[in-house]
Amino acid sequence: DSGVTQTxxxxxxxxxxxxxxRCSPRSGDLSVYWYxxxxxxxxxFLIQYYNGEERAKGNILERFxxxxxxxxxxxxxxxxxxxxxxxxxxxxxxxxxxxxxNEQFFGPGTRLTVL
Amino acid sequence: GNSVTQMEGPVTLSEEAFLTINCTYTATGYPSLFWYxxxxxxxxQLLLKATKADDKGSNKGFEATYRKExxxxxxxxxxxxxxxxxxxxxxxxxxxxxxMLTFGGGTRLMVKP
Numbered sequence: 365d366s367g368v369t370q371t372x373x374x375x376x377x378x379x380x381x382x383x384x385x386r387c388s389p390r391s392g393d394l395s396v397y398w399y400x401x402x403x404x405x406x407x408x409f410l411i412q413y414y415n416g417e418e419r420a421k422g423n424i425l426e427r428f429x430x431x432x433x434x435x436x437x438x439x440x441x442x443x444x445x446x447x448x449x450x451x452x453x454x455x456x457x458x459x460x461x462x463x464x465x466n467e468q469f470f471g472p473g474t475r476l477t478v479l
Numbered sequence: 480g481n482s483v484t485q486m487e488g489p490v491t492l493s494e495e496a497f498l499t500i501n502c503t504y505t506a507t508g509y510p511s512l513f514w515y516x517x518x519x520x521x522x523x524q525l526l527l528k529a530t531k532a533d534d535k536g537s538n539k540g541f542e543a544t545y546r547k548e549x550x551x552x553x554x555x556x557x558x559x560x561x562x563x564x565x566x567x568x569x570x571x572x573x574x575x576x577x578x579m580l581t582f583g584g585g586t587r588l589m590v591k592p
Contacts, residue, residue, distance in 0.1 A: 366522065397579060407568065407582040420579055454522060458578070468580060470515075470523040 367391065368471035370455050376477045382443040385474045389436055389457030395419070396438040397458070397468060398430055402451035413438055445478045452476075481506045485569045485583035492590050498556040500586045502543075502569035505550065510571040512536075512545050512552040513580070517566045526554075526567070559590045 367390035377383055389396050398410040400423075409422035413432035424430075427445075432438045442449060452475050456468040485502040492498060504510065514526040514536070527536030532547035541556045552569060569583040 366524075368522075395578075399580075406584050409579040409581070412579055422579060456523075456580075466578070467525055467528070468578075469525075472522045 366469040366471065368455060368457050368469050370453075370471035370474050372474060373472065374475050374477075376479065377445060378479055379445055379447060381445050381478075382441065383445065383476065385440040385442070385453055385455075385476075387438045387440070387455030387457075387471060389438070389455075390469055393457035393459050393469070394436065395458045395466070396432055396436070397456040398424075398438070398440050399454040399456065400451050401454060401473070402448075405451075407454075410440070442476070447478050450476055450478045481510065481571060481573055481581045483569050483571055483581055483583035485567075485586055487584065488566075488587040490586060490588050492559055492588070494561055494590055494592050495558045496590075498554070498559045498563075498588070500554040500567055500569075500588070502552045502554065502583060503550050504552065504569075504571050506571055506573055508573045510573045512543070513570045513572065514541070514543055514552070514554050515568040515570060515582075517568065517585075519565070523568065559588070561590045561592055564588055564590045 369388045395414045397412045401407045410424040412420040430440045452473045454473045455471045458466040458468045482505045511530040513528045515523040516526045527538040529536040529545035535544045566585045570580045
């Protein structure tokens with residue numbers, strides 16, 4: 365158990381809908397990362413938050429947004445869903461300092477199926 | 480930009496065979512390198528890491544050496560077990576780019592008894 369929790373574990377929805385994925389980082393970790401794992405794109409970094417502020421952006425679509433709350437949990441919002449958004453969405457957390465690498469601990473993921 | 484290339488799978492081995500999974504990278508800075516493992520139905524677990532050239536990461540019998548001259552980080556294990564069957568991901572983290580991970584495509588390892 366990495367200490368990172370994600371809910372829900374599975375999500376099935378229809379095209380055009382909006383969903384919210386939730387992540388709680390390990391106790392004490394300030395940084396949260398979101399990754400998408402799909403068959404055609406592999407594992408891709410989406411976005412990072414550090415202590416409530418957006419720190420880095422990757423291949424995140426404009427239909428997707430995220431935020432990190434004062435209690436450090438994070439939510440990834442996916443809207444106007446398309447079939448191609450079906451994927452496994454991972455959250456990871458790390459202590460994160462700017463000068464050194466801190467290991468990222470991954471949650472179990474949320475499997476999103478868009479029908 | 481940064482990228483990671485690893486050998487495509489699946490790799491099928493018999494128990495106690497020697498394992499090598501090749502990984503090469505392209506990075507603009509001085510990255511840290513990682514191998515992650517994903518067991519069926521689970522999230523990613525860090526297997527080993529190396530943060531500078533010539534470092535050797537090791538864990539659970541797996542090893543990988545950070546080779547800057549060949550920009551490689553090949554994963555090796557002397558004697559695989561059935562329980563090693565999983566998908567292995569090579570990844571890099573660029574300290575100049577927020578520490579997000581750039582992953583290779585993953586290599587599925589199947590070990591037969």
